[in-house]
Structures are given as C-alpha cells and as structure tokens.
C-alpha cells in the first residue's frame with residue numbers, strides 16, 4: 001500500500017526553491033540518489049491508484065477532477081486516463097493561441113512535459129494560477145537546443161521510458177542551460193535513460209543556443225555555445241527563450 005508518511009516527508013522538499021535544488025545536486029550537497037529511489041518507489045506504488053491525499057472531487061463538464069489540500073488536481077498515470085485528463089482540461093477553455101495548441105500536442109506526445117508539482121504530481125487548476133497550456137517544461141531551454149538535438153532526446157527518452165512502463169510517472173525536476181551545457185534533472189529515470197541524457201548534454205556543449213547549428217563555447221557576459229554567425233550578433237539580439 002501507498003505510504004502516506006513517506007509522501008509527507010518528500011513533500012517537505014517543496015520548500016526548496018528549484019534553483020537551489022539544482023545547485024545543491026550539482027555541488028553534491030543533496031543526495032538525489034536517495035530521493036530518486038524514493039520517488040521511483042512512489043511511482044511504482046501509485047501507478048494505477050489515485051493517492052488518498054487527492055481526496056476532494058469536483059465534476060467539471062462531466063469529468064471528475066480530484067483535488068488535494070493545495071488545490072492541485074491529480075494527474076492520472078496511465079496512458080488512457082492521462083490522455084482523457086489532458087483532453088478534458090484542453091476542452092474546458094476555447095480560444096487558444098497557436099502556441100497553446102502546440103503545447104497541448106507536445107504534452108500529448110510527451111506527458112512528462114506537463115508542468116506538474118515536483119512531489120505530488122498535481123496540476124494547478126484552481127487559485128491564482130490556472131494551467132492553460134501557457135508553457136511546458138521545455139520552455140526553460142534555449143531555442144537553439146529546443147529546435148535541434150532536444151527533439152531527438154525526447155524521442156529516445158520516451159522510447160526508453162515506455163520500455164520500462166515509466167512514461168506516465170517519469171517527472172522533470174528542472175531543465176536549464178548552465179555554464180553552456182544542458183542540465184536535465186529528473187525523477188524515475190532508468191540507467192539507460194540517464195545515459196541518453198548524458199549523450200545529449202555532451203552534444204549541447206557544441207550546439208549553438210541561438211540557432212542549433214554546430215558551435216563552440218564563447219565568453220559573452222556568460223559562457224554559452226554559439227555558432228560563428230550568431231557570435232557576430234550582439235547579446236541583446238540573442239533572444240534565447242522566445243518560442
């Protein structure tokens with residue numbers, strides 16, 4: 001059975017701002033190995049069952065959502081139920097911009113790009129912030145990477161996760177560029193999955209963050225890989241996080 005006390009322990013981690021968690025992992029101050037094992041364990045146990053802390057239900061447009069005490073809703077962790085859930089929240093609101101439709105399609109293809117809470121896996125559908133496909137986890141990566149090797153990374157990672165039945169419980173902790181290289185922090189990955197990420201982290205170091213072409217490390221106000229063409233552009237012209 002699912003261990004609620006273990007969950008409460010993990011939930012305390014929410015107090016760490018994500019940037020600090022990433023830095024703590026990198027500096028060896030946070031033993032993510034243990035956390036990983038914990039969440040993997042959690043993942044196995046709740047795969048088919050809604051955890052009991054999502055205990056308040058509300059029916060919206062004929063679909064039953066389950067909320068926890070933080071106002072987040074439970075995101076199902078099986079293919080059929082996850083897709084039904086995503087389709088329902090997508091249909092709740094019309095008049096999407098094209099980028100929101102693109103985000104919906106991306107999440108349908110890669111469920112782990114849905115920005116859920118790091119520890120309870122819930123999605124904000126109430127309160128001050130309501131998720132309406134405004135962004136995905138990928139938005140934290142520079143566009144040159146998003147438009148080049150990241151597409152291959154996603155395909156390979158998905159295949160690996162599917163092989164181990166982890167696709168619908170695998171979670172992103174944080175994605176970012178740091179010191180010119182890809183940082184991809186996650187939960188519930190496999191050994192081979194980590195090897196895939198390492199392979200692309202190496203590729204990132206010589207891939208232009210602006211256009212995705214072959215590049216090398218440049219010392220701007222910070223260190224980033226740029227191709228020869230983009231290197232001639234002033235930093236203000238490099239809008240790395242535009243869609």
Ligand SMILES: [Zn+2]
Pocket residue numbers: 208209210211212213215226227228229230231
């Ligand atoms: Zn470039």
